[in-house]
Amino acid sequence: MKFSLYLGRYSGIKVFIHWTFSLLLFWIVIANTRSGTPLAETGWTLLFIILIFLCVILHEFGHALTAQKFGIQTRDIILLPIGGLARLEKLPDDPKEELKVALAGPLVNLVIFFILLLILFFKGFDFYMEEAPALNGSTIWLYLASANFFLAVFNLLPAFPMDGGRVLRALLTLRMSRVKATEIAGATGQAMAILFVFFGLFNNPVLVLIGIFIFLGAQAEVNQTKQHSLLSGFTVEDALMSKFPVLAFDAPLQKAVEKLLDGQATHFVVVRDDQPIGTLSREGIVQGLHGQNAQVSIEDVTDKDPLKLEMATALEEALKNMSRQNKKVALVYEGHHFVGILDQENISEFIMVKDALAR
Ligand SMILES: [Zn+2]
Incomplete structure (x- = not known):
């Protein structure tokens, strides 16, 4: 992967982080300095971002290791500022396998969410608060738990080719041809992508980027699936x-x-x-x-x-x-x-x- 930093490997799968990730950290420092945020809080925010992306890596390993169980290798896992991507050598053809591979990622985040909640609970953390607390050494774990819950839910939205969209495609494939299922999931994904862009324009520029990626990704994968089915069996x-x-x-x-x-x-x-x-x-x-x-x-x-x-x-x-x-x-x-x-x-x-x- 070009312009990426090699982080390490596990189970034969290399993990890279794209250079644009440094822009994200840089942007946080600049934004916080300009708004007069105390230095300590900026430090906690940076740590928080890094921890979230660590959870994103674990999410991607959820996909990759499940795929490995079905004999599908993963070329690498790459971290971008808008999220992670496990580049699987191919996708499972069996819808039940695709379903498991797609669900494994969000499931990792749900598990992290429950483990963090349990730890906080047993440490006697006070969950009752009037307003959102400042990010510091004791609240960071609560924030991280919430972020994991959000990651699981967001990824499960039926925005093909995101995880939820793949779940939808796999479920549809149980009842119809893979091409038809991909077309329906792709159209649903593109409709969601337009919503993301529209919502993101007023709230969050990252969501606009994600929307564009989903829109283009859905189209590409519909075409690819069609091509695969039309060409298969021919020499x-x-x-x-x-x-x-x-x-x-x-x-x-x-x-x-x-x-x-x-x-x-x-x-x-x-x-x-x-x-x-x-x-x-x-x-x-x-x-x-x-x-x-x-x-x-x-x-x-x-x-x-x-x-x-x-x-x-x-x-x-x-x-x-x-x-x-x-x-x-x-x-x-x-x-x-x-x-x-x-x-x-x-x-x-x-x-x-x-x-x-x-x-
Ligand atoms: Zn995922």
Whole structure:
């Protein structure tokens, strides 16, 4: 994780804290100094924030360790000023497992809440007070208990992809398809997100940020779930383009420009003796032209380290590889035999066709 401080690891899961977190602490110091808050109270506030985020880490471990029980690893846990994020390698497909993973986080906060209340109770803490007490060494635990209760309740709001939204999705999946369930949970999440933004504008800017994250996150996950369901069961062979434009490696770049302007093709296979040596995309051609050397040959601008895929590879896996390696086009082989190409636009068309047929 870029721009993050490594805090440590537990059960093979690394914990990072994002640098923007320091802005939050800095902002508290500035705000408190300007409002003339005593230094001791600012100190308690900082400690309080750090303790809350410690509880957030425990919350994320609730998710991560439960997922681990179902054989799903967690890449890492990252702490942002607006909350924590356990980046699971994948989500459980079984709705009952998803339900348990989603509930485990808020459950951790509820457990902390009850433990703190019990400790306060046995220490003879006086719970009856007229107004909110100042934050100090004896009240900090009461504040921390309340914060944990708030964290549990807030996370359980049905704002997909927050925990409560995942609970909703899992429950819906028991009665309908995962795609339909995700669409309903996603729409509910986006409606909640708009409420957060609206409420946050008048009360709390952090809530505005959270609202925006939820809104975008819900959309992304609905699309991803749809794509997953539409692509599953298909292989590279199903979306293969066996007709594709070729360019000779020793032709001048001008030849590629002509072919680009002449037809609809945006990706080319560069060949030497009928064997592909790489690919050339529209972007590559334009970049080559920026070099302003008219004598440049096609070989000079060819991507000679193309992504190679097997016919039998799952289509979803292929698409993941393409976006991970930032390749718009891949060469497809059957054994050692070159059979065609696969490009991202063609996969998008494939998804659109399947989506239309599914309706
Ligand atoms: Zn959570």
